[in-house]
Amino acid sequence: MDYFGLNREQNFFEKLKQGLGEYKKQGLSVKFYDKDLFKPDDYHKHDIVIYKWNNALAVIEFKKHSQRTIFDPFNFSLDNESALARFEIVVTPNDTVFVNDKYKKNEDFNELSFDQLIQTIANPDPIKFGELEKLKIKNVFLELQEELFSDNIVLRRFINQKEFTDCLSLKDNSFSCYFEDSRTGISEFENQFFIALLGKFEDNQICRYTTINTIFSMLNYMSFRMNGLVGMNDKSEVNYVDTYLKGFEKPLIDEHHSRISALNRRYITSCTSIKKKDDLTMWRLYADDSQGVCLTFSVNTKKTNDHVLIQKVRYADKNGKHPELEYLLAVQNRISNALGFSFQFRKLGIWKHFFKAYEYEIEDEVRLMVIDDDKIPKIKTDWVLTFTHTILNPIIDFQLNSSVFPIQLKEIMLGPKCPEQEINKVQLEEMLRQKRKHIRENNKDSSKSKIDSKLDKINIELSSIKHYR
Structure with missing residues (x-):
């Protein structure tokens, strides 16, 4: 049985492999069904993707119905991710091949013979990418900034600099343009673009609400624990931006x-702005119904880089819209319409973790994210079972108040309903004295590894809220 044309599609795949075989040195390869390019609810399992090195060059879909003898382009659509491929190819039930070269914006799908298809894929018309095209791209960024973010002067200045066009790149084997420069880390051009778009984080203090068990463990083991992104309280958060931009969630x-x-190398600590310090709603929601603590940290942004980021979370508006994400989408659409090729934000995979749904706006979250690359000394990595969702999740422990870490614990405030509030204040102060003494004695011993933790300026305070019991 030729189930949904599977045999026909397999035969076409083998024919393609043979036809493109002599072009292997040009980086051409063929894969039968690449699900990464399609929606989870739209897996065809018979589609073919042609690659130029590691870039999708063409996507092929087989029509399964024959109501029309001529291909109707309005019945053919691919998701946003496949827009990175230059050619869209459709094979009808009678094996007629239609090809759309998206670079030729004003042309429709053309019927080609198989030999013509091979030649078109192997020898596509070169893409023009010079100063004129770069200027058009820059103008798209500027026009949309004026339309959507007219008050963001920093973003306008960033786009207007000469370096903007100098950092635009389009490789011969790619159908997408992107930012590229020789710098690394947070100073890399695209990272600076996102900072200009989202706003530079400049607060010198943040706070975090948590349980008294957490602060006990932090001081007892001299560690600062961060949890893997996958096990966050909002389970949809992992794919939130991907779902927003593409219109579907990929499990x-x-x-x-x-x-x-x-994903499991990305660790998160959720804090909030200092203005939320000693806030009853925050105590009730995030500190064990006010029985926990509010920790105040000083922030040193000079210790951040593209693997250690501190940024305020951006929330959607009441209608579920993010202006920043709408800007990125509009940039991609206008560049595609104007120039034929796509634009790719390659650092979005990092910055997408600073967006959340409107319902969480009350948190006023400031997020510390670490992508573990072994550059920051760590005590250990391990796995735990999360309490809220029973999800297996990685954790990572860093030295508390290490000089290389961007946040330093400066104050511990005991909540309005914290058990034995005054006694625990005294005991925390004594625990800190003994810990400081242990660090001094340990660091005097040359045979021991030094403990890089500064605990000498941590204050213990009580919440000023007296009427919540």
Whole structure:
């Protein structure tokens, strides 16, 4: 049985492999069904993707119905991710091949013979990418900044600098333009673009609400624990921006293992702005119904980089819209319409973790994110079972108040309903004295590894809220 044309599609795949075989040195390869390019609810399992090195060059769909003898382009659509491929190819039930070269914006799908298809894929018309195209791209960024963020003077200045066009790049084997420069870390051009778009984080203090058990463990083990992104309280958070931009959610079970590994190297600590310090609503929601603590940290942004970020979370408006994400979408659409090729934000995979739904706006969250690359000394990594959702999740422990870490614990405030509030204040102060003494004695002993933790300026305070019991 030729189930949904599977045999026909398999035969076409083999024919393509043979036809493109002589072009292997040009980086051409063919894969039968690449689910990473399609929606979870739209897996065709018979589609073919042609690659130029590691970039999708063409996507192929087989029509399964024959109501029309001629291909109707309005019945053919691919998701946003496949827009990175230059060619859209459709094979009808009678094996007629239609090809759309998206770079030729004003042309429709053309019917080609198989030999013509091979030649079109192997020898596509070169893409023009010079100063004129770069200027058009810059103008798209500027026009949309004026339309959507007219009050963001920092973003306008950033786009207007000469370096903007100098950092635009389009490789011969790619159908997408992107930012590229020789710098690394947070100073890399695209990271600076996102900072200009989202706003530079300049607060010198943040606070975090948590349980008294957490602060006890932090001081007892001299550690600062961060939790893996996958096990956050909002389970939709992992794919929130991807879902927003593409219009569908791709379950983790459908992800490639390399993406799962990458996600599990991303660790999050959720804090809030200092103006939320000693706030009854925050005590009730995030500190064990006011029985916990509010920790105040000083912030040193000079210790951040593209693997250690502190940024305020951006929330959607009441209608579920993010102006910043709408800006990115509009940039991609206008560049595609104007120039034929796509634009790719390659650092979005990092910055997308600073967006959340409107319902969480009350948190006023400031997020510390660490992507573990072994550059920051850590005490350990391990796995735990989360309490809220019973999800297996990685954790990472850093030295508390280490000189290389961007936040330093400066104050512990005991909540309005904290058990034995005054006694625990005294005991915390005594615990800190003994810990400081232990650090001094340990660091005098040359045979021991030094403890890089400064605990000499941590104050213990009580909440000023007296009427919540």
